[in-house]
Amino acid sequence: MIPYGRQSLDQADIDAVMAVLQSDWLTQGPAIERFEQAMARRCQAGHAVAVCNATAALHIACLAAGLGPGDRLWTTPNTFLASANCGRYCGAQVDFVDIDPLTWNLDAVALAAKLEKAERNGTLPKVLVAVAFSGQSCDMREIARLSERYGFTVIEDASHAVGASYAGRPVGCGEFADMTVFSFHPVKIITSAEGGMVLTNRPELAQHLQRLRSHGMTRDAEQMSEPSHGPWYYQQVELGFNYRITDLQAALGLSQLNKLEGFIARRRELASRYNRLLNGLPLTLPGLQPEAESAWHLYVVRLRLDEISLDHRQVFEGLRAAGIGVNLHYIPVHLQPYYCDLGFAQGDYPQAERYYAEAISLPMFPSLSDEEQEYVVGQLQRLLEE
The missing domain is CATH 3.90.1150.10 (Aspartate Aminotransferase, domain 1)
Known part of the structure; x- marks a missing residue:
C-alpha cells in the first residue's frame, strides 16, 4: 500500500535519539532548548516553545491570548478537529468562516463580511485560528489588517506548513500572526514522533506559554509572589498542564529540521x-x-x-x-x-x-x-x- 503520508527517517535521526538515551537528560534537558532555538532561527521568530503535540500548542496559545468563557474563537470548517476544539477547552464559543473556493483555506472576504456583522451584533471573536491548509497560508496580510481593525488575536495553525513562506518570509516569523503553531506528527513535514511548537515575537506571550506547558510553575524570581526560599524553590502562579516535550522527541525534531x-x-x-x-x-x-x-x-x-x-x-x-x-x-x-x-x-x-x-x-x-x-x-x- 502506498500511504498518503509517511515519515522520512535516516541514520542521523537514529543517532540523535541514541545520543539522548545515552545522556543524563531524557526530559527537561538541553535538547529541547536547542530545538526551540533552531526553529526560531529558521522561522526568523523571537521565541519558540516546544510542547508534546500541536493540540497542546493550540490550547496554550489560546490561553495565552486570554481566551475564556464568554469569548469567541473563529476558525475554518476545513481543518482537523483541534483547530476548533482548542477554543472549547478554554470554555469559549466556537464559530466558523467558510472556505475560499480556489485555495480551500479560510476565505478572507467571507471573514471581513462576518466581522462587520459581528461588530453590529456585539459578537466579535477574541481569537481567530487561521489554518494553513495543505501547507499554504491563508491571505494573512488581509487577516492581519482585519485583526487590527477588530481587535482579535491571530493564531496561525501552521501544522501543515513547516518550511512554507508567505510574502517572502518564513511562516512562523510573526509578521502577520501573534502566534504560530507547528505540528511534528509523523505524517507532517518534519517529525519528532509526536510534538508541537508555538512561535511568537512577544516575550510576555513566550513566558506565559512556558509556564502553561509545565503546570503553571516558575522558578523566575520576578514572577513569584515572595522572595525565593532557596535554590530548590518554585511557585505555581497559575493553573497549567503537563504539556512538556521530551529530549528524545526534541533531538529527533532537530535532526529532522536539518533536512x-x-x-x-x-x-x-x-x-x-x-x-x-x-x-x-x-x-x-x-x-x-x-x-x-x-x-x-x-x-x-x-x-x-x-x-x-x-x-x-x-x-x-x-x-x-x-x-x-x-x-x-x-x-x-x-x-x-x-x-x-x-x-x-x-x-x-x-x-x-x-x-x-x-x-x-x-x-x-x-x-x-x-x-x-x-x-x-x-x-x-x-x-x-x-
Missing part, C-alpha cells in the same frame, strides 16, 4: 509533477494563494463529479483497492455530532461542504518515487475514465 530544505524541495517537485500529470483530467487541482509558497504537506484534488460516471466514494475505494492509501482532509468540523449538538447544521458552510463531497488527498511524502506517483496517476485516470 527540511530537502524535504520541501522534493514535495514541491512532486506537486509540480502532479500538476503536469493530472492536467486535462476531470479534476480541480489545488489553487494557490498569490503571496504563499506552500510546503505541500497535502496534495488534494477535487473530482468534477458531473463529468465522470463514478461517485466520490467509488473513486476513493477504487484507489484503495489498487493499493493507494488515499485519504480525505477534512470532514467539515461543524458537521461532527459534537458541533451539531452545539447548533451547527448541514448547509451552514456550503463551500466547505461542497469541497468535502469532492476531495481526495493523494500520496505526498519525500520518499514517494516518480514511479509510484505515476502509478497513482494512472490508477486515478483509469477510474475517472470508467
